[in-house]
Amino acid sequence: MRKQLTIGLFGFGCVGTGLYQVLNQSNLLDAKIKRIIVKNKAKKRIIAAEHFGYEASEILNDSEINVVVELINDSDEALIIVREALAKGKHVVSANKKLIAEHLDELIDLAKQNKVSFLYEASVAGSIPILRNLEEYYNNDTLSSVQGIVNGTTNYILTQSNYGVSYADALQKAQELGFAEANPTLDVDGFDSKFKLVLLIKHAFGLSILPENVFNYGIRQIKNQDVKYASEKDYRIKLFARAEKIGDKIIGFVAPHFIKKEHVAYQVDNEFNAVIVEASFSDRQLFLGKGAGSFPTASAVLSDISALQFDYQYEYRKSDKESNTEFTEDFYLKIYLASSDVDALKTIPFAQIDEIFQSKGYNYQTGYVKFSDLSKNNFNDLEKLFFAVLPEPFLNENEIVNSKQIKEDLINEIV
Amino acid sequence: MRKQLTIGLFGFGCVGTGLYQVLNQSNLLDAKIKRIIVKNKAKKRIIAAEHFGYEASEILNDSEINVVVELINDSDEALIIVREALAKGKHVVSANKKLIAEHLDELIDLAKQNKVSFLYEASVAGSIPILRNLEEYYNNDTLSSVQGIVNGTTNYILTQSNYGVSYADALQKAQELGFAEANPTLDVDGFDSKFKLVLLIKHAFGLSILPENVFNYGIRQIKNQDVKYASEKDYRIKLFARAEKIGDKIIGFVAPHFIKKEHVAYQVDNEFNAVIVEASFSDRQLFLGKGAGSFPTASAVLSDISALQFDYQYEYRKSDKESNTEFTEDFYLKIYLASSDVDALKTIPFAQIDEIFQSKGYNYQTGYVKFSDLSKNNFNDLEKLFFAVLPEPFLNENEIVNSKQIKEDLINEIV
Numbered sequence: 086m087r088k089q090l091t092i093g094l095f096g097f098g099c100v101g102t103g104l105y106q107v108l109n110q111s112n113l114l115d116a117k118i119k120r121i122i123v124k125n126k127a128k129k130r131i132i133a134a135e136h137f138g139y140e141a142s143e144i145l146n147d148s149e150i151n152v153v154v155e156l157i158n159d160s161d162e163a164l165i166i167v168r169e170a171l172a173k174g175k176h177v178v179s180a181n182k183k184l185i186a187e188h189l190d191e192l193i194d195l196a197k198q199n200k201v202s203f204l205y206e207a208s209v210a211g212s213i214p215i216l217r218n219l220e221e222y223y224n225n226d227t228l229s230s231v232q233g234i235v236n237g238t239t240n241y242i243l244t245q246s247n248y249g250v251s252y253a254d255a256l257q258k259a260q261e262l263g264f265a266e267a268n269p270t271l272d273v274d275g276f277d278s279k280f281k282l283v284l285l286i287k288h289a290f291g292l293s294i295l296p297e298n299v300f301n302y303g304i305r306q307i308k309n310q311d312v313k314y315a316s317e318k319d320y321r322i323k324l325f326a327r328a329e330k331i332g333d334k335i336i337g338f339v340a341p342h343f344i345k346k347e348h349v350a351y352q353v354d355n356e357f358n359a360v361i362v363e364a365s366f367s368d369r370q371l372f373l374g375k376g377a378g379s380f381p382t383a384s385a386v387l388s389d390i391s392a393l394q395f396d397y398q399y400e401y402r403k404s405d406k407e408s409n410t411e412f413t414e415d416f417y418l419k420i421y422l423a424s425s426d427v428d429a430l431k432t433i434p435f436a437q438i439d440e441i442f443q444s445k446g447y448n449y450q451t452g453y454v455k456f457s458d459l460s461k462n463n464f465n466d467l468e469k470l471f472f473a474v475l476p477e478p479f480l481n482e483n484e485i486v487n488s489k490q491i492k493e494d495l496i497n498e499i500v
Numbered sequence: 501m502r503k504q505l506t507i508g509l510f511g512f513g514c515v516g517t518g519l520y521q522v523l524n525q526s527n528l529l530d531a532k533i534k535r536i537i538v539k540n541k542a543k544k545r546i547i548a549a550e551h552f553g554y555e556a557s558e559i560l561n562d563s564e565i566n567v568v569v570e571l572i573n574d575s576d577e578a579l580i581i582v583r584e585a586l587a588k589g590k591h592v593v594s595a596n597k598k599l600i601a602e603h604l605d606e607l608i609d610l611a612k613q614n615k616v617s618f619l620y621e622a623s624v625a626g627s628i629p630i631l632r633n634l635e636e637y638y639n640n641d642t643l644s645s646v647q648g649i650v651n652g653t654t655n656y657i658l659t660q661s662n663y664g665v666s667y668a669d670a671l672q673k674a675q676e677l678g679f680a681e682a683n684p685t686l687d688v689d690g691f692d693s694k695f696k697l698v699l700l701i702k703h704a705f706g707l708s709i710l711p712e713n714v715f716n717y718g719i720r721q722i723k724n725q726d727v728k729y730a731s732e733k734d735y736r737i738k739l740f741a742r743a744e745k746i747g748d749k750i751i752g753f754v755a756p757h758f759i760k761k762e763h764v765a766y767q768v769d770n771e772f773n774a775v776i777v778e779a780s781f782s783d784r785q786l787f788l789g790k791g792a793g794s795f796p797t798a799s800a801v802l803s804d805i806s807a808l809q810f811d812y813q814y815e816y817r818k819s820d821k822e823s824n825t826e827f828t829e830d831f832y833l834k835i836y837l838a839s840s841d842v843d844a845l846k847t848i849p850f851a852q853i854d855e856i857f858q859s860k861g862y863n864y865q866t867g868y869v870k871f872s873d874l875s876k877n878n879f880n881d882l883e884k885l886f887f888a889v890l891p892e893p894f895l896n897e898n899e900i901v902n903s904k905q906i907k908e909d910l911i912n913e914i915v
Contacts, residue, residue: 107642107781114640212782214637221636222629225529225806227522227799349788352767366522367627367799371788373764384642384782391640400810 088151088394090116093144093175095166096156097123097130097137099263100180100207103383104154105132114391116152120144124157145169152176152393154386160184171195171203178389180207180382182280183271186296189287193401202398207385209281210235210358211376214388216399218362218372219288224402227364231289232327235281237356237377238265238272239304239324244354246312247321252305264356264377274465275301275324275339282326282337285360289328290335291403292410300414300460301339306471310447311423315473319346322473323353331479334413338460341473343421348476414457417485419477422470423449429469434458436485451475453485502809503566505531508559508590510581511571512538512545512552514678515595515622518798519569520547529806531567535559539572560584567591567808569801575599586610586618593804595622595797598686601695601711604702608816617813622800624696625650625773626791629803631814633777633787634703639817642779646704647742650696652771652792653680653687654719654739659769661727662736667720679771679792689880690716690739690754697741697752700775704743705750706818707825715829715875716754721886725862726838730888734761737888738768746894749828753875756888758836763891829872832900834892837885838864844884849873851900866890868900 094101101121108118122138123130130137144150145166153170157163160183167184170177172195179185185192185205196203206216210233219231234240241264245255256273259265271277279301286292304324315322320343328337344351349371353359358376363369375381417436424430427448438452464470509516516536523533537553538545545552559565560581568585572578575598582599585592587610594600600607600620611618621631625648634646649655656679660670671688674680686692694716701707719739730737735758743752759766764786768774773791778784790796832851839845842863853867879885 103781110780212785214633214785217637218629218633221807221812222632222803225802227802364799366518366795366802368790368793368796370627370629371786373786373788375783378783380781381783384779387640387642387781388637392636395815 088396090114090152090390090393091150092116092118092152092154092390093147093150094118094121094154094156095141095144095163096158097121098156098158099379100382100386101156102131103379104156104386107380107383107387114387114394116390116394119150120147141166141169145173150175152178152390154390155179155181156386157181160187164188167192167203168195171199171201174199174201176202176393177204178207178386178393179203179205180386181205182208182277182284186280186283189284190293196398202393202396204389204392204397204399205284206389207382209284210360210372211237211374211378212381212384213358213360213372213374213376214385215360215372216284216288219285220399220402223289223362223364227366228289228330228362229365230327230329230363231285231360232325232329233360234323234350234353234358235326235360235376236272236275236278236324237358237375238269239275239278240353240358240376241356242273243304243322243324246307247316251309252307273303273305275303278324278326278339282328282339285326286328286335286337287401287404288399289403290330290410291401292335292412293404294337294412298412299337299339302341302464302472303339304341305465306468307341308423308471311471311473314421314423314449315343318343320344320476321351323350325350325474329479331413331416331481334411336413336416336456336479338456343473343475345476414460415482416456417453417480417482418456419451419453419475420459420472421449421451421475422472423447424469424471426469432462432467432470433472453480502530503811505529505567505805505808506565507531507533507567507569507805508562508565509533509536509569509571510556510559510578511573512536513571513573514794515797515801516571517546518794519571519801522795522798522802529802529809531805531809534565535562556581556584560588565590567593567805569805570594570596571801572596575602579603582607583610586614586616589614589616591617591808592619593622593801593808594618594620595801596620597623597692597695597699601698604699605708611813617808617811619804619807619812619814620699621804622797624699625775625787626652626789626793627796627799628773628775628787628789628791629800630775630787631699631703634700635814635817638704638777638779642781643704643745643777644780645742645744645778646700646775647740647744648775649738649765649768649773650741650775650791651687651690651693651739652773652790653684654690654693655768655773655791656680656771657688658719658737658739661722662731666724667722688718688720690718693739693741693754697743697754700741701743701750701752702816702819703814704818705745705825706816707750707827708819709752709827713827714752714754717756717879717887718754719756720880721883722756723838723886726886726888729836729838729864730758733758735759735891736766738765740765740889744894746828746831746896749826751828751831751871751894753871758888758890760891829875830897831871832868832895832897833871834866834868834890835874835887836864836866836890837887838862839884839886841884847877847882847885848887868895
């Protein structure tokens with residue numbers, strides 16, 4: 086039953102090295118790494134130079150190699166490798182969320198045509214087996230939402246800021262610890278979380294959506310006052326990737342959220358990731374684990390390789406159906422919008438204002454805004470503004486009108 | 501690809517009713533419940549009497565029915581039903597942990613012989629898909645431990661006791677809320693947790709062990725002073741089912757544990773369950789969800805039924821191997837042992853005593869004991885004693901000797 090796996094590995098960075106150690110340290114799998122392709126000939130590595138090659142063709146043209154594990158940073162290069170590997174009938178395991186999110190449907194088709202598996206559990210939430218669970222366990226369409234903390238770097242920075250560390254210092258610390266890249270934009274502006282969200286949406290709801298059509302807002306504009314506001318209200322700020330079914334439509338975005346003390350994600354700190362799945366009947370489920378790091382990610386890659394022994398592949402059952410699941414930005418959410426400049430708050434029209442606070446140098450208002458009014462803006466670059474989502478349900482047009490009416494009635498009564 | 505499922509349902513209690521509603525409310529599955537067998541003809545039910553039958557044969561002899569869902573309380577009766585259903589080539593979904601834990605190997609063989617699936621995700625930790633994850637995702641033997649809170653009733657009672665509610669009052673409240681049975685022994689004495697642990701051990705480590713060979717100690721003997729001790733040390737008491745690999749041997753038991761504030765299970769309250777999986781490379785993973793209740797359990801049954809559409813079955817890959825995995829009680833653990841009667845503490849020989857406290861009516865000592873010295877005793881019935889496991893690593897014989905030596909050396913130095 087078990088298949089003999091001969092692996093060609095692209096990339097020998099943090100995760101690749103981890104994988105090599107994991108496979109070598111443990112006699113777990115009937116799988117050997119035959120060749121490793123790297124870029125830099127000069128770099129010192131933990132194993133002898135003879136294991137390395139420098140041309141992709143050394144793997145791609147080796148017919149004995151039946152599994153390609155792609156762990157390089159450059160997603161354009163990775164795309165070429167993955168395409169060719171699939172086309173040549175090799176199974177592919179990848180952790181490259183950007184590549185996969187941007188080309189998922191093409192790569193799924195390619196894998197199908199060539200009757201091979203394309204697995205990428207490590208690309209979402211590191212060691213947490215969330216894709217596998219969405220595929221296999223939650224395959225009966227009762228899912229109502231999938232959301233969570235899927236980026237360890239930003240969660241580490243946000244955790245530090247709860248301890249009073251400034252954003253700049255926390256980022257630097259994260260970089261020193263190897264949690265953050267030299268250029269942290271993908272992480273701190275919420276792109277990395279968005280790529281992962283795109284994959285979650287595909288596996289949870291069967292909907293293909295391109296990353297460019299999903300709003301992402303990160304944590305770069307958080308000011309000390311915002312952290313203080315959160316802590317006064319017993320909230321913690323977490324960067325949430327969030328997908329939800331509203332009626333028969335799907336919404337999805339990445340943004341900072343105020344999380345209540347009672348919420349299961351409140352305590353998820355540092356480099357930990359957490360994914361919360363809500364289904365109509367099973368209530369809330371939380372999956373918690375390390376989202377980053379050499380071994381946690383390598384372990385997810387390892388589980389994919391191990392599954393290949395049994396010819397495992399994603400079935401995308403939710404995508405099979407003749408559903409006209411659509412993506413929508415047509416809903417209302419309650420936010421906290423803050424700025425040093427009170428006029429800047431007018432950038433976003435509020436459908437309903439609940440609170441206004443003004444002072445010298447710090448102003449905010451809370452209330453419901455239409456999501457499409459928010460998502461028009463490139464918040465990552467609006468230095469004067471910061472917003473975070475408040476822990477209130479999303480509303481649709483009717484509910485907003487009703488809620489306004491109730492408020493006005495109340496005011497009239499009080500008057 | 502999808503199989504048409506025709507279900508015969510045994511039992512229409514809390515979970516059975518939940519399942520009926522789940523299947524009816526949602527048009528999720530191409531599955532219909534053809535017949536429901538119940539015991540009590542007189543009982544009023546939410547659906548018309550015509551759906552019900554009173555003889556097992558109505559389902560077992562109906563060749564159109566290809567799935568038997570067994571949700572009755574009586575495990576002896578359930579065994580007869582499950583055996584016959586499997587023998588007749590019907591797939592079986594069950595939530596009956598006692599039945600399954602006591603007869604697992606026989607039932608696995610029977611299912612294999614008859615080429616049908618025998619699934620029981622709902623029997624362990626309600627809505628948490630832990631068996632599926634151990635089977636599918638952690639199939640490469642890197643697992644080092646599986647542990648957690650798998651009984652909602654006791655966790656509810658323990659949570660209440662943290663708020664100062666006495667054991668008796670908390671139990672009564674749990675019974676009123678429907679979390680606890682009229683005869684709560686299976687829950688509060690740790691039997692229910694043990695049955696689940698037996699299933700976890702099988703799926704995590706491939707080891708078959710009978711429940712009668714696993715030590716279980718519940719929460720019935722907890723005194724107010726013990727809760728106070730815990731709270732002074734910033735611990736919470738949780739009933740943990742615990743399985744761990746020590747060397748090439750497996751240990752497993754159920755007992756109250758003092759859980760530190762920093763531990764992921766500290767905040768798992770009320771009827772929630774949590775299972776923590778540790779693997780060599782992925783670090784700690786937590787699965788959290790509702791462990792009891794009509795819908796959470798029904799949702800797990802539903803996921804099993806849904807998996808049958810695709811001919812899913814457990815593979816028991818870890819059991820396949822020619823491993824001589826053995827169960828052992830030969831290890832040391834650090835406990836807190838308390839009694840109103842100071843002499844009663846002598847019941848358990850300590851290999852190493854770390855602290856002694858004595859006062860009128862409340863005495864305790866902490867230190868390392870050999871597990872087999874503990875497990876000889878039927879603690880559930882020792883009214884004078886209470887013990888809880890302290891958050892310290894398990895040690896083997898050598899480590900105990902070394903640790904004693906170090907201590908003595910230290911004392912000599914101080915003197």
